[in-house]
Amino acid sequence: MNMNCTTFRANLDAYIDSELDKKTRRAMEEHATACPECGALLNEAMDVVTRCAELNEGLTVPLECQAAWRRAVREEAEAKDKARARRRSKHRASRNAWVRALSAAAAVLVLVFAVGTQLGPNGLSGLTPALKNRGVDGGYSAPGAAMYEDHATPTYESADYDMMYASNAVTPISGAATSGVLLQSDGAADQTLSTAAKSDSGVVVLRSANRAISTKEFDADQMYIDDLVAEYEAYFESRRVTGNAEDANRLLKATIRVPSDSLDDFLTALDLRGVVTLREESAEDITANYNDVAARLEVLRTQLAPTR
Amino acid sequence: MQDAQTERKLIERAGRGDQSAFEELLSAQEGRMYAVALRMCGNREDAQDCMQEAMIRIFRAIGTFKGQSSFATWVYRITMNSCLDELRRRKARTSTSLDAMIENGFAPTDENDTPERHSLQSEQRRMLEKAIAGLPEDMRAAIVLRDIQGCSYDEIAQVLETNVGTIKSRISRGRERLRAVLSQQPELFGRHMV
Incomplete structure (x- = not known):
């Protein structure tokens, strides 16, 4: 190989990482011997890398750190058990007719806001160009999308798949939340999640999150989402797959509702798959709408009572 | 270091909620997690926080680990994400740049005061x-x-x-x-x- 200073420098890191073939390696070493400047550079580079490799020598995890993470995990496990117990308790309570009525009201709200989120600009506007590129227009030309035009648009290389999803979480009245998913074959998926909950102070907050995730394992990741939905007792509000297994541009788009207690865990688990190219979360105070619907429901119930 | 079979069994048990299996499994990873967190964050306190955060994320998600990568790689990924999140939070909290912190004597090291x-x-x-x-x-x-x-x-x-x-x-x-x-x-x- 014709080695000069330029090619020597270009190959320097590959040499350090033992990525060169024998012939090129020998040429590098011969050049380093013949050229004092490149020889010094090689020594310098090797020196830095060697010193980096030695940094962990004698490094031990401090005892307080070892104890802290174990304590944190145990607390997390206890919190999880308590949350599970609370959910069971809520399920029992939901048998009560009055609670059932409230749940219905909350479900309506969740549905409305889930749709709003899904069609809204903060959810899917960033994905629209990619969908158009694939000829997949899901009708997400959201009103107000212009407000979000400066959002980074995910790039969807044909070899990848992208997923976008949004979630809303509120203090649970209905005990259930919703999310949506759009998945693109060898390419992309969109999700929208929502949950509604009422705090002790009476404030009802709706949280939403969007994700764009790209993967090269469309089928496996689609199954992963199915597993997640089952594990977290969530359900698909809507789900659409475009393209087929031979298509390099498959797309899954879905809306999923997740129990509000599990929303954060659901998001954590979801973010571990594929490459997340967009991550957005928001919260909205829907107390007024909730109270309005609850009041109207109460009026309707009162009107209905004499007819029974 | 656990062998592959032991690791697989511990992952299965931890995925079913066995907390002692989780701790045994992650004990083999804590050294590299701490090393990454320490070099990324630059100080012991933040490294400890990031490691703790990563452990909780792993605990929450262990049931979903399907072996799509090696367990060590998966752990690295979650740890690194925790560190990057911490660095972003740090940026948001203060306008002090890392350069300025270093100027002011910030020295990322794990060594104790020794002769x-x-x-x-x-x-x-x-x-x-x-x-x-x-x-x-x-x-x-x-x-x-x-x-x-x-x-x-x-x-x-x-x-x-x-x-x-x-x-x-x-x-x-x-x-x-x-x-x-x-x-x-x-x-x-x-x-x-x-």
Whole structure:
């Protein structure tokens, strides 16, 4: 190989990482011997890398750190058990007719806001160009999308798949939340999640999150989402797959509702798959709408009572 | 280090909610998690917080680990994400740049105050750690994983969720920056530095 200073420098890191073939390696070493400047550079580079490799020598995890993470995990496990117990308790309570009525009201709200989120600009506007590129227009030309035009648009290389999803979480009245998913074959998926909950102070907050995730394992990741939905007792509000297994541009788009207690865990688990190219979360105070619907429901119930 | 079979069994048990299995499984990973967190955050306190956060994320998600990558790679990925999240939070909390922190005496190191602290070797080590802490986050992550932790390019690409070409570029530029910084300390690194 014709080695000069330029090619020597270009190959320097590959040499350090033992990525060169024998012939090129020998040429590098011969050049380093013949050229004092490149020889010094090689020594310098090797020196830095060697010193980096030695940094962990004698490094031990401090005892307080070892104890802290174990304590944190145990607390997390206890919190999880308590949350599970609370959910069971809520399920029992939901048998009560009055609670059932409230749940219905909350479900309506969740549905409305889930749709709003899904069609809204903060959810899917960033994905629209990619969908158009694939000829997949899901009708997400959201009103107000212009407000979000400066959002980074995910790039969807044909070899990848992208997923976008949004979630809303509120203090649970209905005990259930919703999310949506759009998945693109060898390419992309969109999700929208929502949950509604009422705090002790009476404030009802709706949280939403969007994700764009790209993967090269469309089928496996689609199954992963199915597993997640089952594990977290969530359900698909809507789900659409475009393209087929031979298509390099498959797309899954879905809306999923997740129990509000599990929303954060659901998001954590979801973010571990594929490459997340967009991550957005928001919260909205829907107390007024909730109270309005609850009041109207109460009026309707009162009107209905004499007819029974 | 656990063998593959033991690790697989522990993952299964931890996935079913067995907390003791989880602790045994992660005990084998805590050293590398702490090393990554320490080099990324630059101090013990934040490293401990990031490691703790990563452990909780892993605990929440262990049931969903399906072996799509090695367990160690998966753990690295979650740890690195916790660190990057912490660095972003740190940026949001204060406008103080890392450069300014370093100027003000910020010195990322794990060493305790020992008599050797002021020895030449310790000083070289401290300067190197400082130089690594001064790298941009993406370069630092690649250098930490490659040159300190000894990960392969493929593994780093999985951890940082990007392609091998980008990783090679970040490593190359990171090493170049380290050489440039350390060459300004000829009394410590004068042997080869030009």
